Amino acid sequence: MALQRVSFRLRQTVACARSIHTSGCRHLQEALAVEPERNPEPFSIFRTQESDPACQLENHVGQYYTLPPAHIQTVFPHGLPARFQLQMKTFNEGCVMVRPPALEVISYLKRADYSKPALRFLFYGVKGSGKTMSLCHTVHYCSTQGWLVVHIPDAHLWVKNCKELLPSSYNGSRFDQPLQATNWLRNFRVTNEQFLSKIQTRHRYVWTKREFTEEGRPLGELVDQGITRVKSSSDVVGAVIKELRLQSGQPGGCFRMAVAVDGLNALWGRSTIKKEDKSPVSIEELTLMHNLRKLVKNDWCGGAIITALSQTGSLYTPKTAYLPHVLLGEEGFDRMDPFVPVTVSNYSEKEFESCYLYYQDRQWLQHPQSRTEEGKKELVFMSNRNPSALERLCAFL
Amino acid sequence: MAAHTTKICLSLGRINGPGFGQYASLNRATYATALSTSNFTGNKGGPDRGGRGAFVRRPRREPGEPRTEKMDSQQDWSAVYPSAASFRPGSVPLPVRMGYPVKGGVPSEKRGNLELIKIPNFLHLTPAAIKKHCEALKPFCTEWPAGLDSDGDLDKHLPIQIETTDYVSAGPSVRNPAARVVTLRVRLSSLNLDEHAREKMLKLLGDRYCKDTDILTITTDSCPLKQQNTDYAMYLLTVLYHEAWKTEAWESEMTRADRREYIWEDSASQQNVLDTLARMATPVPGEGVGEGVGEGEAPPREVLLARPEVQQYRDSVTRLKNEGESEGATLRYREAVKKLLSL
Numbered sequence: 065m066a067l068q069r070v071s072f073r074l075r076q077t078v079a080c081a082r083s084i085h086t087s088g089c090r091h092l093q094e095a096l097a098v099e100p101e102r103n104p105e106p107f108s109i110f111r112t113q114e115s116d117p118a119c120q121l122e123n124h125v126g127q128y129y130t131l132p133p134a135h136i137q138t139v140f141p142h143g144l145p146a147r148f149q150l151q152m153k154t155f156n157e158g159c160v161m162v163r164p165p166a167l168e169v170i171s172y173l174k175r176a177d178y179s180k181p182a183l184r185f186l187f188y189g190v191k192g193s194g195k196t197m198s199l200c201h202t203v204h205y206c207s208t209q210g211w212l213v214v215h216i217p218d219a220h221l222w223v224k225n226c227k228e229l230l231p232s233s234y235n236g237s238r239f240d241q242p243l244q245a246t247n248w249l250r251n252f253r254v255t256n257e258q259f260l261s262k263i264q265t266r267h268r269y270v271w272t273k274r275e276f277t278e279e280g281r282p283l284g285e286l287v288d289q290g291i292t293r294v295k296s297s298s299d300v301v302g303a304v305i306k307e308l309r310l311q312s313g314q315p316g317g318c319f320r321m322a323v324a325v326d327g328l329n330a331l332w333g334r335s336t337i338k339k340e341d342k343s344p345v346s347i348e349e350l351t352l353m354h355n356l357r358k359l360v361k362n363d364w365c366g367g368a369i370i371t372a373l374s375q376t377g378s379l380y381t382p383k384t385a386y387l388p389h390v391l392l393g394e395e396g397f398d399r400m401d402p403f404v405p406v407t408v409s410n411y412s413e414k415e416f417e418s419c420y421l422y423y424q425d426r427q428w429l430q431h432p433q434s435r436t437e438e439g440k441k442e443l444v445f446m447s448n449r450n451p452s453a454l455e456r457l458c459a460f461l
Numbered sequence: 462m463a464a465h466t467t468k469i470c471l472s473l474g475r476i477n478g479p480g481f482g483q484y485a486s487l488n489r490a491t492y493a494t495a496l497s498t499s500n501f502t503g504n505k506g507g508p509d510r511g512g513r514g515a516f517v518r519r520p521r522r523e524p525g526e527p528r529t530e531k532m533d534s535q536q537d538w539s540a541v542y543p544s545a546a547s548f549r550p551g552s553v554p555l556p557v558r559m560g561y562p563v564k565g566g567v568p569s570e571k572r573g574n575l576e577l578i579k580i581p582n583f584l585h586l587t588p589a590a591i592k593k594h595c596e597a598l599k600p601f602c603t604e605w606p607a608g609l610d611s612d613g614d615l616d617k618h619l620p621i622q623i624e625t626t627d628y629v630s631a632g633p634s635v636r637n638p639a640a641r642v643v644t645l646r647v648r649l650s651s652l653n654l655d656e657h658a659r660e661k662m663l664k665l666l667g668d669r670y671c672k673d674t675d676i677l678t679i680t681t682d683s684c685p686l687k688q689q690n691t692d693y694a695m696y697l698l699t700v701l702y703h704e705a706w707k708t709e710a711w712e713s714e715m716t717r718a719d720r721r722e723y724i725w726e727d728s729a730s731q732q733n734v735l736d737t738l739a740r741m742a743t744p745v746p747g748e749g750v751g752e753g754v755g756e757g758e759a760p761p762r763e764v765l766l767a768r769p770e771v772q773q774y775r776d777s778v779t780r781l782k783n784e785g786e787s788e789g790a791t792l793r794y795r796e797a798v799k800k801l802l803s804l
Contacts, residue, residue, distance in 0.1 A: 172804050180741045183802060188791075362737060389786040398729035402737060402774065402798045405791050 108425060110418040112162065117170060117205035124162045126414040128422055131158035131204065139207040141251040142217045143324070145196045147455065155426050161415060163194060165408045166201040172404070173205070173368055178320060179313070181362045184400060186328065187372040189408035190386050192452025195372040196326055198408055202370050206322035211367070212259045214252070214308065214359070219327040220377035222352050223335035229345070234299050238351045239337075245297035245352060249290045252304070260284030262318055266310060269303050271296045283307060302355040309359065313366030321367035323359055327374040331357055332396030334380050360400070371400075411449040419451070423458050431461040527551035539590040546585065548577045553584065620651035623694070625687055642682040643690040645698065648675050654705060661712075662705040664721060723782035725775045731766075734774060734801070738765050741802075770800040 112127040114120050120129065136144075136158050144152070152158040169185050176183055185202075187195040207213050216222075222244050232238040253260065263283040270276040271293065277286055283304065290300030312321040325331075331353060337345045347353045360369050373391045375381055381391060388405050389397050411419060420440060423429050433439040447453035532541075532554050541552055550571040558568040559576045571577055609615055624644040628637035649670070654662060663670060670677050679697055681690040717728070725731055765771060777797040781790045 175804070180802075181737055183804075363740075365740075387786040387788070387791060389781060389791075398733070401730045401733045401778070402801060404798050404802070404804065405795050407788075407791070 108421065110421045110425070111159070116208055117166075117201060118174070118208060120162050120167065120170075122164075122167065125164055125167065126161065126412070126418040128159040128161050128418065131160060133158070135204065135207070138255060138257070139204055139213065140200060140215075141254045142248075143200050143203060143215050143326075145200075147452070148197065151455070155428075159422065160197060160201055160204075161194075161418065162201075163198060163408075163415065165194075165406045166198040166205075169198075169202050169370060169406055170205050173202075176368065178366050181365050182321075182323075182367050182369050184360070184362055184369045184403035185371065186388055186400065186403050186405045187370075187408050188386060188388050188391075188405055190410070190450070191375055191383075192450050193408045193410055194451045195374065195408045197451075198406075199324055199326055199370060199372045203322065203324045206320075206324075206368075206370075207255070209320075211320045211322045212256050212308070212312075213322045213324060214305075215255065215324040216248070216356065217326055218374070218377055219325055219330035219353075219356065220374065220379070221327075222350065222356075223330050223333070223337065223347065224377075224379060226337045229337060229339070230295065232298065232351050233296070234302075234351070238349050238354065239339075239345060240295075240298035240351050242294045242297050245301045246291055246294050249287050249297060249301060249304075253284075253287050253291070259319055260287060263307065263311060265303075265307055267303075267307075269299075271299070277303075298351040301352060305355045305359050309364045313364055321364075323367065323369045323371075325356070325360060325369070325371045327377055328360070328371040328400075329373050329375075329378055329381070329391040329393075329396060331360070332393050332399065333378060336379055357399070371403075411451055411454070413449075416444065416449050416454070419454060428458055429461050434458075434461045529554035537589075538587055539585075539593055542585040542590075544585050545581075548580075548582055548584075550574070550577070616648060616651065620647055621698075622646045623691055625691070641685060641687050641690055642680065643687060643694055645679045645681070645691075645694040647677050647698065649677055650675055652702060654702075657708065658705040660721065662701060665701055665704065723779060725779050730778050731775070734771060735762060735765060738771070738801075770797070773797045774801050 110127055112120070112124045112129050114124060115129045115132060117129075131140075136152070144158075148158075165187060169187075172183065172185070187198050189195050203213055203215055222241060226241050226244070228241070228243055230240040230242060232240045261282045261284055264280050265277060265283065265286060266279060268276060268279050269286070271289065275289070275293065275296075277289060286300060286304060286307070290297040290304075293300075308321055312319065331347065333347065335345050335347055335350070337350070339345055360371065362369065373386070373388065375383065375385055375391060378391065385391055392400060420429075420443070424435065429435060431439070434443070443454065443457060447457050528551050548571075550573070553571070555571075557571045557577065559571070559574055560569040562568050569576075609618065622645070624646070626640060626642065628640050629635075630637065649659070649662070652662075666677060669679060679694050681694045681697070684690045684693055717724075774797040777790070777794045781794055784790065
């Protein structure tokens, strides 16, 4: 239903879309001429009707597919980048471009053998090239395939600006972050509603003298425990991760797990959180990070670990660093080894065309000169086809 | 009176000038004034003073044509300029021009050109002259040693090269403090070093060693004299060599982080790969699996390590870590991992 409403709104923009695409790009017009029957596009050349990532192929590269609004609420309560969320609010739709890196990882996931240890993928690229969006695209695929998605939107948020730091009750040398943990558990519950009743705990967990979770209880109870009892939420996160890891590859298991971590370099970086005596807290001493490190190890099977690097939120890393070994550091690289690094580069010509047409279609480019050929060349030059730079530039126009 | 005579001389000069340029007349003028002042003093107390009539000047002789007109093109130039001398326009048969031209003009010609006289010239060092110098020096030289024909021979018999610089300048003092710098170069392959000694030597040398040419360079300038510096450089070489061969007690505490280069064997990366492959546990047909290994068990370590994709993976990781990260290295790593995990 939501899809039909979206398409109705799109129909209204047909007139402008038609005039735009006849005035411009030879590239995409050739594509249209080549395959008229493959993609019957009554709306525009830069969109595709395939909103199921599993069915997207190479010929969809450069085209935007619409995220169904229902999916946006369940799959991405916290996953999408902030600027993209603003864009979604402005345009009233969430459109993601189909790009080669995400397609590559999705193809590997389709062909992988899930009885083997979890495969690890790492998106890397220069700042603003679309790593987080590729990660979200892959997460959308996993979610449409019915996998359980453990999505940590930005690991950097857990190592800085922590308002409350409690000493852990489970292990005296570690520290808990109740607010972050509770927040995450809430979003986890929203994303994986259907699994919470199906998965049972295998161990008994004792939270305080009077509270405990028995064996065999549904996972939902564990998660609720964490959300209601804020003090023990970090330990609950640890317990949830442990359960999922144990159960995901099992022969009788009912689910496949996708672990998506953005800002992976936070796990082996430094933190700016300080203890009361102003000495810095090492990453190992944070319960959440300790558990997260266990999660991205490939000692479990029946799923995949998809990660992305991020220099933007990272601490104490140079601005120009973007390669995996540089950002992860020696330790991080050795722990993540062997992983498949997937490069995310700036827009190609076709993708740039597509983005430009999309903005025009959405009436985002108001400046009259931005619609001319000259203006387009200027945009290419100024942004160097970098997606985030282009988006920020167009925000002014 | 005297001034009057000067003017007459000048005018005479101008009239009689056989077509020389303005400069000639000016020169004439300077010569003329020089002459007149000397005449003036001569007039005052000279022996000719007696005769009240006009004194007789030394008869003026016309300057002949310059020597350049008479020079043969095959002449012996080292006779014209046998040693360093200033530029003589009449002796150099070249139409040289020098100087900043006036507007719309050209640089001035060589005749009377002070710029050409001021600058140092090498007219006394033509190739022919130098050949003559060499011929003259040959009786004092010794022969090049037989058996040192190529660079390889030189390296074999005389592996150490010492480079010094001498400075010559004219000034209040002939000493130059820069002359004390001594550079000693030697190839490490000509030194007798075993594995441990080589590693230790490379750690001790640091920047002084060039990996591409395998040359160790020691530069010394801490002593005031050149000879002291050469002795010091030789001393340093000796000490380095002997220290490299010694093994101290604390060297046994060396960790992986202390090593100069990354070695894949016994590293975390190797462990990860072996664990992953063990869990993937599909023995490849044609591999020599020992009899003790059952069907469902993982092949032993050596078998796993001998697989070509593991070798390729090992090469890519070693290169990535040793040579620093780059796009190419990352792509190579990616291909190796894809093969390893059979994607």
